[in-house]
Amino acid sequence: MGRKPSPSTQSRQLRWLAIGVVGMFAFAVFAMPPIYRVFCELTGLNGKPTLANAQAKPEAVLDRKVTLEFVTSVDAGLPWTFRGNLTSVDVHPGQIHRVSFQVENLSDKAVIGRAVPSISPAASTAFVKKTQCFCFEQQTLAAGQVVEMPVVLYIDPALPKNIKTITLAYRFYRQPDIEQKI
Amino acid sequence: MSAEAMSHSTAGQGHDDHGHHAPLKPFLLRMFTTTNHKDIGTMYLVFALLMLLCGGLAAMVIRAELMYPGMQLVQPDFFNQMTTVHGLLMVFGAIMPAFTGFANWMVPMMIGAPDMALPRLNNFSFWLLPFAFAILIGSVVMSVLGMGSAPNFGWTFYAPLSTTYGPASTDFFIFSVHLMGISSILGAINVVVTIFNLRAPGMTLMKMPLFVWTWLITAFLLIAVMPVLAGVVTMMLTDRHFGTSFFDAAGGGDPVMFQHIFWFFGHPEVYIMILPSFGIVSAIIPVFARKQLFGYPSMVYATASIALLSFVVWAHHMFTTGLPLAGSLFYMYMTMLISVPTGVKVFNWVATMWRGSMTFEVPMLFALAFVVLFTIGGFSGLMLAITPADYQYQDTYFVVAHFHYVLVTGSLFAIFAGAYYWLPKWSGHMFNTKLAQMHFWSSLLSVNLLFFPMHFVGLAGMPRRYADYSMQFADLNFWISIGGFWFGASQLFFLAVLFTIKRQPKASANPWEAQEGLEWTLPSPAPYHSFTQPPEIK
Numbered sequence: 254m255g256r257k258p259s260p261s262t263q264s265r266q267l268r269w270l271a272i273g274v275v276g277m278f279a280f281a282v283f284a285m286p287p288i289y290r291v292f293c294e295l296t297g298l299n300g301k302p303t304l305a306n307a308q309a310k311p312e313a314v315l316d317r318k319v320t321l322e323f324v325t326s327v328d329a330g331l332p333w334t335f336r337g338n339l340t341s342v343d344v345h346p347g348q349i350h351r352v353s354f355q356v357e358n359l360s361d362k363a364v365i366g367r368a369v370p371s372i373s374p375a376a377s378t379a380f381v382k383k384t385q386c387f388c389f390e391q392q393t394l395a396a397g398q399v400v401e402m403p404v405v406l407y408i409d410p411a412l413p414k415n416i417k418t419i420t421l422a423y424r425f426y427r428q429p430d431i432e433q434k435i
Numbered sequence: 436m437s438a439e440a441m442s443h444s445t446a447g448q449g450h451d452d453h454g455h456h457a458p459l460k461p462f463l464l465r466m467f468t469t470t471n472h473k474d475i476g477t478m479y480l481v482f483a484l485l486m487l488l489c490g491g492l493a494a495m496v497i498r499a500e501l502m503y504p505g506m507q508l509v510q511p512d513f514f515n516q517m518t519t520v521h522g523l524l525m526v527f528g529a530i531m532p533a534f535t536g537f538a539n540w541m542v543p544m545m546i547g548a549p550d551m552a553l554p555r556l557n558n559f560s561f562w563l564l565p566f567a568f569a570i571l572i573g574s575v576v577m578s579v580l581g582m583g584s585a586p587n588f589g590w591t592f593y594a595p596l597s598t599t600y601g602p603a604s605t606d607f608f609i610f611s612v613h614l615m616g617i618s619s620i621l622g623a624i625n626v627v628v629t630i631f632n633l634r635a636p637g638m639t640l641m642k643m644p645l646f647v648w649t650w651l652i653t654a655f656l657l658i659a660v661m662p663v664l665a666g667v668v669t670m671m672l673t674d675r676h677f678g679t680s681f682f683d684a685a686g687g688g689d690p691v692m693f694q695h696i697f698w699f700f701g702h703p704e705v706y707i708m709i710l711p712s713f714g715i716v717s718a719i720i721p722v723f724a725r726k727q728l729f730g731y732p733s734m735v736y737a738t739a740s741i742a743l744l745s746f747v748v749w750a751h752h753m754f755t756t757g758l759p760l761a762g763s764l765f766y767m768y769m770t771m772l773i774s775v776p777t778g779v780k781v782f783n784w785v786a787t788m789w790r791g792s793m794t795f796e797v798p799m800l801f802a803l804a805f806v807v808l809f810t811i812g813g814f815s816g817l818m819l820a821i822t823p824a825d826y827q828y829q830d831t832y833f834v835v836a837h838f839h840y841v842l843v844t845g846s847l848f849a850i851f852a853g854a855y856y857w858l859p860k861w862s863g864h865m866f867n868t869k870l871a872q873m874h875f876w877s878s879l880l881s882v883n884l885l886f887f888p889m890h891f892v893g894l895a896g897m898p899r900r901y902a903d904y905s906m907q908f909a910d911l912n913f914w915i916s917i918g919g920f921w922f923g924a925s926q927l928f929f930l931a932v933l934f935t936i937k938r939q940p941k942a943s944a945n946p947w948e949a950q951e952g953l954e955w956t957l958p959s960p961a962p963y964h965s966f967t968q969p970p971e972i973k
Contacts, residue, residue: 263552263632270624274662281666281696286681289692298759299689328685369684375757426685429678 297378301370311382313347314410320344321408324422325354331427332360333394335368346410354387354402356425358394365428367391370421377419380409391428467562470554471963472539475561477861479536480854482564486528487847489572491923493521498919500902504909513578514902515587520575522590523608526708527615528568530842533850534711535560535622538650540861542626544954544961545644547635547970552628560621567614574604589900591701594682594693598674605675609668616665623657626650635953637972641732644952648735649714652742656703656710659746663700667693691756698749706745708842709809710738712849713780716802719856720784722949723799724791730783737776737783744773754825763822770820774813781810796947797871801852804879805845812840815890830900833893839886851878851929858932859942863960866932867939874928881925884918 293299322341337354368388372378387402496517578585586608588596673679680686682693721728750766815837888911897908945955
């Protein structure tokens with residue numbers, strides 16, 4: 254390499270370095286979040302389950318029991334109460350269960366909320382099969398309205414043997430007052 | 436290289452002839468308009484020193500508050516602002532600009548180039564910094580005057596502390612980080628293009644001084660990860676003001692993702708702050724051991740391996756966020772793997788000194804302290820890398836001790852070593868040896884009193900980032916604070932060295948009798964324009 258940069262060599266290098274800089278910025282903003290989301294969906298690492306196929310009829314494994322625990326909470330700023338009809342239940346893997354939650358809007362106007370689910374331990378996420386969940390959609394409650402919200406789920410019998418307790422946590426967050434698609 | 440091509444190249448590099456008219460131009464105007472790499476290098480170094488003192492002041496507030504248990508001087512929220520601003524000023528204001536200053540001064544002289552390849556860009560990238568830090572420090576001034584809070588979420592600005600719960604000044608912080616980032620990226624591009632294009636004929640890549648090599652690799656790290664930092668603060672900005680939910684669970688985002696993206700930047704960043712100091716120490720030790728550097732090629736490969744590995748270890752900052760077992764093991768082993776190339780370097784430095792005719796001038800003293808104390812910081816890093824043990828160490832003062840050993844006795848001591856080593860070349864005068872030795876010994880003793888006991892309080896469970904602590908940590912914290920004030924005061928010796936340097940005897944061209952290094956073939960002080968004719972490389 255010589256001492257004197259030919260103008261074309263230097264501008265070629267600058268072009269590549271600039272592409273690198275812009276590329277890394279775009280990678281951080283536009284690629285990392287989707288990659289993270291897909292990675293979490295594939296591995297269940299952030300504890301967010303996806304909708305399972307309701308047609309599949311699993312075989313119940315009656316000689317095994319798993320404890321399901323339910324945790325409910327409401328974010329500050331959402332004038333709702335939110336509680337389940339039970340805090341924990343023992344289930345057989347493969348058995349379909351229906352769990353109910355009561356949500357009440359304490360305010361005097363309609364409010365939109367959305368529940369974010371989280372399952373722990375993360376390794377069990379892929380084995381919690383929900384065929385129906387209020388957490389998949391936004392919920393609009395009229396002033397003072399009380400709604401029963403169900404979750405229908407079963408535990409995949411392939412659940413690793415060392416997992417004996419699964420905690421399902423739901424937290425309701427307020428959404429902007431304009432109805433929007435998610 | 437022909438004379439005609441030479442004149443073309445200097446003409447193409449802008450108007451760098453201010454030196455001849457320097458006395459005619461008012462000082463400030465010259466500083467604003469200069470494109471000379473030595474002027475810009477000096478400005479970077481002076482700016483870094485100023486930020487070191489500001490960041491040090493914040494550290495003094497922290498240590499004063501922690502000297503005794505219970506609340507002493509400041510409110511907890513102001514304490515949090517001090518830890519945040521201390522971290523940001525030291526990382527982005529002191530260490531990084533100091534290294535860029537070294538690069539500006541030394542890279543062209545070391546490779547036999549007349550200047551940086553992009554002198555005007557060089558000027559621009561420096562002048563972004565004062566504005567960036569005026570914004571950040573401005574938010575502290577406003578906080579002191581009772582107008583809101585400065586950033587108070589720690590230098591790692593984890594969401595949602597910095598998004599949902601960030602003070603209004605978070606937007607100042609975001610803009611300030613953007614400016615710092617642009618400045619670093621432009622400076623790095625300049626270094627890469629300079630090293631690729633302006634080496635003297637005959638200086639192949641494997642003949643370059645190690646300082647140039649380490650800066651080339653650092654520059655690529657900067658280009659790779661500073662845009663990621665810009666990206667993450669941009670996502671914060673849109674989360675705060677434009678309705679996105681990158682890091683907000685309410686809208687389907689995930690705050691843990693913030694930590695992944697931040698540390699994808701953050702881990703290479705810590706090597707950005709240490710690789711140039713490897714280069715400085717590798718320049719100094721051979722000179723005062725009077726031997727050639729042991730294992731030059733392995734030094735280059737080790738630096739490159741450290742840089743590459745730095746991209747696959749980020750989640751070791753996040754062991755306790757619930758990583759799966761496979762992830763924990765992967766990041767643990769990758770992190771431990773980094774100790775191999777780092778060990779190669781330490782071994783090479785020791786082997787360079789082995790049976791050398793060592794003398795202990797001040798640059799060598801700082802370089803030796805670097806080798807020993809940086810290695811201590813490296814060992815505590817290995818302890819932190821062990822996933823099960825990290826559950827105990829996480830977010831305690833053990834972590835604080837670890838990264839201050841690598842950043843203060845590592846990077847900062849290397850910066851002092853390099854400053855004493857090249858001050859005669861920069862100023863044309865030898866420094867006052869007595870003052871410099873006082874600076875060294877006073878810093879060495881105080882810095883260990885300051886940071887070594889932090890290992891113990893950390894292992895005993897004292898958490899980071901709190902304005903108060905439980906009574907059993909009181910005795911050690913008292914001594915840590917004494918060490919802190921003493922270390923802060925020790926830096927006044929360095930200021931004294933700088934302010935007295937013009938009264939000291941003139942330095943010869945090669946005052947340390949270095950056997951290698953093009954910079955020592957130039958007279959001291961280095962002329963305003965150097966190597967307008969390329970030197971001969973054997």
